[in-house]
Amino acid sequence: MIRVEELTKDYGSRRALHGLTFEARQGEVVGFLGPNGAGKTTTMRILTSYMPPTSGEAIVAGYNVVSESLEVRKRVGYLPETVPLYTDMVVFDYLKFMADLRHLPNADERVGETLEMVGLLDRANGYIGALSKGMRQRIGLAQALLHRPEVLILDEPTIGLDPGQVVEIRHLIREIGKERTVLLSTHILSEAQQICDRVLIINKGRIVVEDTPENLQSRLVGAERVILRVGGDSDGLAPRIEKVKGVQQVKSNPDGSLEFQFLPAQDVRQQVAKTVIEAGYDLIEMRAVGLSLEEIFLELTKEEEPDKKKKARS
Amino acid sequence: MRNIWTIAKREYDHYFISPIAYVVAFTILLVLGIIFALVIWSYSGQTFFGGGAPDISPIVGSFAFLMVLSTPALTMRLLADENRMGTMELLLTAPVRESELVIGKWLGGMLFILTVIAITLVYPIILNNLVEPGIDQGTLLTSYLALILVAAAFLSVGVGVSALFSNQVAAFFVTMIALVTLYWLMGFPADYVQSGAEFFRHMNLQTHFYNLTSGQINLTDLVYFFSLIAIGLFTGSMAVETRRWR
């Protein structure tokens, strides 16, 4: 369980967090979604008692992160953003060291089991320095899971992993999230949607939106964006594509490609492809591109804009 | 307590994969070996150390001098490297107190230097067999106690300094300056000032070191060393703690 109330954090005179309030219950995977510099890492460092907040309160696993930090640290597993590891240590020894710091009985077995969970048992006797970035990420995750913590805090856990590993780790996080509290940060929207029960969108130190992935999806209607490229000149193609039913906002990009959007409920790509070819163009590429986070923020904060304007005027 | 031991053990093991630690140990043992050879040589009729019965004081004195130069190399990375690599974030979010972390690091260095000190025991043992009726056991004991206390104090200063930096080289030089000040510079004013000479003499580490090696155990000397150890470890804990608040 995590409960955060009016959390603020100043770095010198710069305020990184502006009164964050949220909760994460047991058995829930909560996603912290936001662009770089949003304050995700700062929040997680406060929740893991790495550093104290400037004001506000945070209760993790039933204890205050400032006044009962040792109790909090016993119950939290934490994967920092830049997985800090002793590169000159052997994988097993490193995890054994962390297990010993947590006073785990049968540390050797526990380390073995945890290595198996993250799929690195065969690397137990190798040096950490010799591992790929993805493997190091999983060692970091193993370290966070060693003591089977009540609360798991993962700062961008899938960054640097290859697609196959991403799927595995997401699956693992979902499994763990069934009985524990997981708070993970990411700047990938689809990831938040896949693993989380609830998503908190944070920007510039404030929670902008808090919702379930399903609701987010429906708020993001119009999010499917496609880039299309044809051989040679694309003159005259845009009006033709515009005519296809369901296509919205056709644009020509400076690099000669075309871009359009469509509603997820109505996939128009087949029609568009047919139109392009029937019109005699050579279709070279058509690919979907997700909305960037910035665009998502624009999208999600749109509804709140009129309110602000009203306030400003009065 | 358990955490201190866990951290100390990791550091101790780390010294054995660290080239710097081997260089330090090798240099100490080599230089002391040469001095030992000179002691034996002077015993065999030559008069290098002014003749007379050979004793271990040249070895013990040189060892202390060597520690001024070498302990900074043993302590420089202890906490500075954790700061640099970001592993401090792991240690500070594990259920470990700042003081346990700092004492554990210090103890790791201590165990390593104790290993080196233990190896140097071969010199007095050989000497004891060479001379009749053997060397003085009392001064041997207090001399080694002095060496252990000097090592403990130096390592503590080094750990305290290391906690303040993210850069090993900076930690090395600052520790070295601190130790040179403690070991020599503190003593200089004593010869020149009108009043307060006693104070400077008391602050100088050599005073207490040679009190012990001469065979006497005084409470003031012990208090001096224990205070230094406490100050270094306390500084280290405070430095780690304040890192959280920045």
Ligand SMILES: Nc1ncnc2c1ncn2[C@@H]1O[C@H](COP(=O)(O)OP(=O)(O)O)[C@@H](O)[C@H]1O
């Ligand atoms: N140690 C620090 N000192 C000063 N400013 C910091 C520090 N860490 C983060 N910040 C600032 O706080 C803001 C939030 O950063 P961070 O929490 O790392 O965001 P995120 O993890 O979402 O990318 C950023 O503007 C960043 O520059």
Ligand SMILES: [Mg+2]
């Ligand atoms: Mg971050």
